[in-house]
Amino acid sequence: NAGVTQTPKFRVLKTGQSMTLLCAQDMNHEYMYWYRQDPGMGLRLIHYSVGEGTTAKGEVPDGYNVSRLKKQNFLLGLESAAPSQTSVYFCASRKTAGRETQYFGPGTRLLVL
Amino acid sequence: AQSVAQPEDQVNVAEGNPLTVKCTYSVSGNPYLFWYVQYPNRGLQFLLKYITGDNLVKGSYGFEAEFNKSQTSFHLKKPSALVSDSALYFCAVRDMNGNNRLAFGKGNQVVVIP
Numbered sequence: 001n002a003g004v005t006q007t008p009k010f011r012v013l014k015t016g017q018s019m020t021l022l023c024a025q026d027m028n029h030e031y032m033y034w035y036r037q038d039p040g041m042g043l044r045l046i047h048y049s050v051g052e053g054t055t056a057k058g059e060v061p062d063g064y065n066v067s068r069l070k071k072q073n074f075l076l077g078l079e080s081a082a083p084s085q086t087s088v089y090f091c092a093s094r095k096t097a098g099r100e101t102q103y104f105g106p107g108t109r110l111l112v113l
Numbered sequence: 114a115q116s117v118a119q120p121e122d123q124v125n126v127a128e129g130n131p132l133t134v135k136c137t138y139s140v141s142g143n144p145y146l147f148w149y150v151q152y153p154n155r156g157l158q159f160l161l162k163y164i165t166g167d168n169l170v171k172g173s174y175g176f177e178a179e180f181n182k183s184q185t186s187f188h189l190k191k192p193s194a195l196v197s198d199s200a201l202y203f204c205a206v207r208d209m210n211g212n213n214r215l216a217f218g219k220g221n222q223v224v225v226i227p
Contacts (some may be wrong), residue, residue, distance in 0.1 A: 004156075031213065040122075041202065042219040043157075051214060058214070069132055090156060099145055099164045104156040 002026055004105035006091050012111045020075040021108050023091030029047075030076040030096045034066060036087040037107075044088065048094075049074055054078075066104045081112045114226045115140040115208050119218035127226050132194040134221045136187045136204030144206050146187040148178055149214070151201040160202075163187060174198070 004025045013019055020021030023032065030051050033060075035043040049068040063085060065077045074093075078085060091105040116139045128130050138144055145164055149157040161172025168180040178189045187204060204218045 003185070035217075040150060040219060043217040045214060048213065056213075092157075099162075101159050105148075105160065106156040107154075 002105050004091055004093055006108050008108060008111045009106070010111075012113065014113055015082060017081050018077070018079050019081065019105040020078075021089055021110075023076070023093075023105060024072055025074075025091075025093040025103075026072060027093065027095075028071070029093035030071075031094045031102075032068065033092040033102070034064070034074065034076045035090045035092065036060065036106075037090060038087050046076065046089075047103070052062075062063075073085045079113075083112045086092075086110060086112045115214075115216045116142070116204050117204050117206050117216055119202075119216035119221050120205055121221055123222040123224060125224045125226060126194045128196055129193050130141065132189075132191040132198065132223065132225070134189040134202050134204075134223060136189065136218060137185050138187060138204070138206040139185065140206055140208045142208050146178075146180060146205075147205040148172065148176070148187075148189050149203045149205065149222070150174075151203065154198075160189070189206060194223075196225045196227050199223055201226045 007022045021112045033048040034046040044060050047066040049055045052071040055066045067075045089108045094100045094102040118137045147162045150162040163180045171177045201220045203220045205215045207215045
């Protein structure tokens with residue numbers, strides 16, 4: 001049981017390039033989330049999904065797109081990377097009920113030059 | 114909308130002394146409250162949560178937290194801090210009324226001095 005995994009661990013992009021971050025969970029969780037973590041700002045929700053085939057916007061969705069084609073995977077895409085998107089990105093998942101704990105992946109460190 | 118405040122940027126404590134990390138919250142209904150810890154270059158690890166029942170919640174690594182509804186607080190405590198407790202601590206809250214989102218505080222850096 002690997003929990004929540006993220007690939008890649010680290011990436012450097014040039015402004016304007018695109019990339020996709022992959023999150024995978026093997027806990028059969030319904031809900032999945034993408035956050036970004038910046039110094040002094042805690043975690044901010046980018047997008048989330050309450051089930052396969054559904055996605056919704058979080059606090060800071062601009063510049064990102066997501067897809068949840070399979071229950072176990074949640075993809076975060078950057079169509080045209082900007083330096084402001086330099087951050088550490090965390091994926092998380094949880095079961096349906098609100099009282100359930102949210103589990104996090106190890107993070108992806110992204111540097112946009 | 115729910116929100117969390119962690120008023121201190123950094124908490125310094127001597128090894129062996131009690132550790133307290135403060136958290137206050139705001140929700141429209143009853144809260145689900147969580148504490149997470151983040152070690153350097155790692156993801157967030159779950160420590161403990163309050164759902165209902167006893168106001169004193171015990172969690173991993175000897176940590177506990179006390180839910181105080183009148184003060185809307187959920188402070189994290191440990192009776193005797195270890196150097197290995199040095200990390201970033203996040204408080205988070207979810208509204209019990211069907212809200213899907215977990216709101217995080219900005220985090221507190223805890224430094225335990227040997």
